[in-house]
Amino acid sequence: MVFDKELVHGRLIRRYKRFLTDVELDDGTQVLAHCTNSGSMKSCLEEGAEVYLSPVDDPKRKTKYTWEMIRINGNWVGIHTGHPNKLAVEALRSGSIPGLEGYTKVVPEVKIQDSRLDVMAENDAETCFVEVKNVTLKEGRYALFPDAVTTRGLKHLETLIRLKEEGYRAVMLYIIQRMDVEVFAPAQNIDPAYAEALKRAVDKGVEVFPVQAEVSPQGISLKKVLPFVIDDEKTKS
Known part of the structure; x- marks a missing residue:
């Protein structure tokens, strides 16, 4: 599976309310991203860790990014449940x-x-x-x-x-x-x-x-x- 859009790099600030994530992009902008994973995400949550987001073009959606992966101990972990x-x-x-x-x-x-x-x-x-x-x-x-x-x-x-x-x-x-x-x-x-x-x-x-x-x-x-x-x-x- 190849991503059809270039992903956006940033660092995790926090994940909350299960489906919401605050991320700081490389340019310092803070954005809200959708988290598809409704589980505890134990062992793959680390504040300040590198993450990648996919941009969303849907004007009806409140969040303009979807959280795709996080870097834990030097390894990328895919957290998108779809x-x-x-x-x-x-x-x-x-x-x-x-x-x-x-x-x-x-x-x-x-x-x-x-x-x-x-x-x-x-x-x-x-x-x-x-x-x-x-x-x-x-x-x-x-x-x-x-x-x-x-x-x-x-x-x-x-x-x-x-x-x-x-x-x-x-x-x-x-x-x-x-x-x-x-x-x-x-x-x-x-x-x-x-x-x-x-x-x-x-x-x-x-x-x-x-x-x-x-x-x-x-x-x-x-x-x-x-x-x-x-x-x-x-x-x-």
């Missing part, structure tokens, strides 16, 4: 994720049962439903999800379990927008119910693909599938 879905659709159409190749039809945003899942992918052999999650939380070498309690995420897992039981392929695709982690795991200390549901989903045959993405001011590219652990004592502390 990009993982785009990356997932691109990857499924191009077959660039090992284990998720060969689909001839890829449809985003599909309503199924009592949920709306992010992607449906089909070929002559199977129909695969994919739910995509954005991951930014880091603890040591681990990338963790979620960074706040997610009842919506829990509902998606239950839907995937039912779909798997009905004979469909069901996949949880975690897009990890940072390169300074090595292993994926559920954040058991933050949302034990989600962690337990993910373990149950895996036991029922739902597949987990944690895919690491490299974020830069030019764009975002998927790099590799990371190993994952479902029940690890280190993620409970």
Whole structure:
């Protein structure tokens, strides 16, 4: 995924009310930017850190910038929650994720049962439903999800379990927008119910693909599938 506009560089002043961010641009101007990430953003918030914003031309929008990424310990972390879905659709159409190749039809945003899942992918052999999650939380070498309690995420897992039981392929695709982690795991200390549901989903045959993405001011590219652990004592502390 390549950014279609040149991003604007600045430094984070503060993030507040979940969706608002004050940023000081390089020329000293202070601007208000929209933050798409409604989570806690733990491990990717640091006042004074470098950030990049994308300019918005919509005259109806109050905020003229959207916050795209932040530099933490020398690494860019992508915090825009809308990009993982785009990356997932691109990857499924191009077959660039090992284990998720060969689909001839890829449809985003599909309503199924009592949920709306992010992607449906089909070929002559199977129909695969994919739910995509954005991951930014880091603890040591681990990338963790979620960074706040997610009842919506829990509902998606239950839907995937039912779909798997009905004979469909069901996949949880975690897009990890940072390169300074090595292993994926559920954040058991933050949302034990989600962690337990993910373990149950895996036991029922739902597949987990944690895919690491490299974020830069030019764009975002998927790099590799990371190993994952479902029940690890280190993620409970």
